[in-house]
Amino acid sequence: MEATANHTQIVTGWAGKDSSGKVTPHVFKRRENGPEDVTIKVQFCGMCHTDLHYLKNDWGITMYPVVPGHEITGIITKVGLNVTNFKVGDRVGVGCIYASCLNCEFCEASEENYCDQVQFTYNGIFWDGSITYGGYSEMLVANNRYVVRIPESLPLDAAAPLLCAGITVYSPMKHHNMFQAGKKLGVVGLGGLGHVAVKFGKAFGLHVTVISTSPNKEKEAKELLNVDGFIVSTDPKQMQASSRSLDYIIDTVSAKHSLGPILELLKVNGKMVLVGAPDKPVDLPSFPLIFGKRTVSGSMTGGIKETQEMLDVCAKHNIKCDIEIVTPDYINDALSRLARNDVRYRFVIDIASKSRL
Ligand code: NAP
Numbered sequence: 052m053e054a055t056a057n058h059t060q061i062v063t064g065w066a067g068k069d070s071s072g073k074v075t076p077h078v079f080k081r082r083e084n085g086p087e088d089v090t091i092k093v094q095f096c097g098m099c100h101t102d103l104h105y106l107k108n109d110w111g112i113t114m115y116p117v118v119p120g121h122e123i124t125g126i127i128t129k130v131g132l133n134v135t136n137f138k139v140g141d142r143v144g145v146g147c148i149y150a151s152c153l154n155c156e157f158c159e160a161s162e163e164n165y166c167d168q169v170q171f172t173y174n175g176i177f178w179d180g181s182i183t184y185g186g187y188s189e190m191l192v193a194n195n196r197y198v199v200r201i202p203e204s205l206p207l208d209a210a211a212p213l214l215c216a217g218i219t220v221y222s223p224m225k226h227h228n229m230f231q232a233g234k235k236l237g238v239v240g241l242g243g244l245g246h247v248a249v250k251f252g253k254a255f256g257l258h259v260t261v262i263s264t265s266p267n268k269e270k271e272a273k274e275l276l277n278v279d280g281f282i283v284s285t286d287p288k289q290m291q292a293s294s295r296s297l298d299y300i301i302d303t304v305s306a307k308h309s310l311g312p313i314l315e316l317l318k319v320n321g322k323m324v325l326v327g328a329p330d331k332p333v334d335l336p337s338f339p340l341i342f343g344k345r346t347v348s349g350s351m352t353g354g355i356k357e358t359q360e361m362l363d364v365c366a367k368h369n370i371k372c373d374i375e376i377v378t379p380d381y382i383n384d385a386l387s388r389l390a391r392n393d394v395r396y397r398f399v400i401d402i403a404s405k406s407r408l
Pocket residue numbers: 098099100101102104215216219239240241242243244245262263264265268303304305306307308325326327328329350351352389392396
């Protein structure tokens with residue numbers, strides 16, 4: 052195809068080819084490194100639940116073959132002629148955003164995530180008509196505008212999930228002024244996003260309560276993540292005992308559920324942000340909203356400037372993700388475990404391990 056004539060670089064990756072939720076090795080082409088681009092040797096890629104949604108076509112928008120991965124860290128191996136802010140050897144990251152119009156009010160404010168032409172790092176359509184392929188692959192070419200620097204004190208493996216899970220909870224927490232010491236934060240769903248929200252809450256001095264369907268996560272949450280409270284959401288007594296106790300809630304749940312009982316945990320005027328993206332609509336009964344004058348909103352990842360800010364905040368507060376590193380041949384096992392909620396708290400693929408074998 053003429054439009055993609057410059058896609059000459061052959062890359063090995065792992066792609067889903069149908070809705071089985073599995074990947075197989077996949078060889079594909081990426082564009083040459085353009086004047087504004089950097090080429091990145093991928094070292095690590097986090098496995099977000101979004102990857103699973105796309106692989107299984109949960110949202111009905113998957114374009115197969117799909118090469119997932121938007122929690123990418125690696126080393127720059129090439130810079131384009133016009134790139135002045137990065138050099139070969141730099142430790143960098145790429146998250147969910149791969150392209151945006153660069154003209155609208157959101158791009159101008161570095162809120163590229165809300166540009167109405169935003170294209171994602173995978174399953175997007177780039178300006179030349181090619182489908183974007185993500186970080187379950189050995190190499191990536193990206194416009195430097197969408198690349199961030201990984202602070203020296205953060206290891207590339209434990210930092211990788213910050214590129215999606217981290218910024219996705221940081222952005223709404225900051226936007227809604229939740230970083231207030233002493234306030235009470237509830238985190239619904241203790242998975243990849245949830246455990247980073249807990250870490251931000253603790254770093255900023257909040258009282259953090261996890262609201263979980265998994266009683267077996269309580270001990271670890273208290274001992275390792277230092278959470279102050281743990282509510283088992285399937286136990287109505289525990290839920291009732293904590294009625295009107297929280298200032299804010301972040302809901303990171305990946306499956307359909309009812310917001311009603313969770314909203315009852317908020318104080319009057321309390322705010323809930325929904326970042327989990329189930330394939331079916333969640334139930335939002337009006338009574339808990341009305342009787343508590345509560346607010347529910349949503350948020351999608353974060354802009355590039357804010358992603359850099361978030362990484363710098365993580366470096367300052369020594370916030371790293373709790374990860375289980377896996378080799379590429381374990382991706383399918385990891386996807387199955389992610390689907391059955393068996394991960395503490397993020398799988399990260401050691402992509403470069405393949406070339407070291
Ligand atoms: P994850 O690691 O699988 O965590 C999700 C958590 O939800 C699980 O650990 C579990 O916590 C809880 N959960 C799972 N099934 C549940 C059910 N049936 N009912 C109630 N709770 C359930 O997933 P993740 O990577 O953190 O992603 C979470 C969601 O956020 C996904 O839908 C993903 O697509 C979405 N997401 C959105 C954005 C955005 O920009 N808004 C960005 C990234 C991801 P407990 O065991 O504690 O109950």
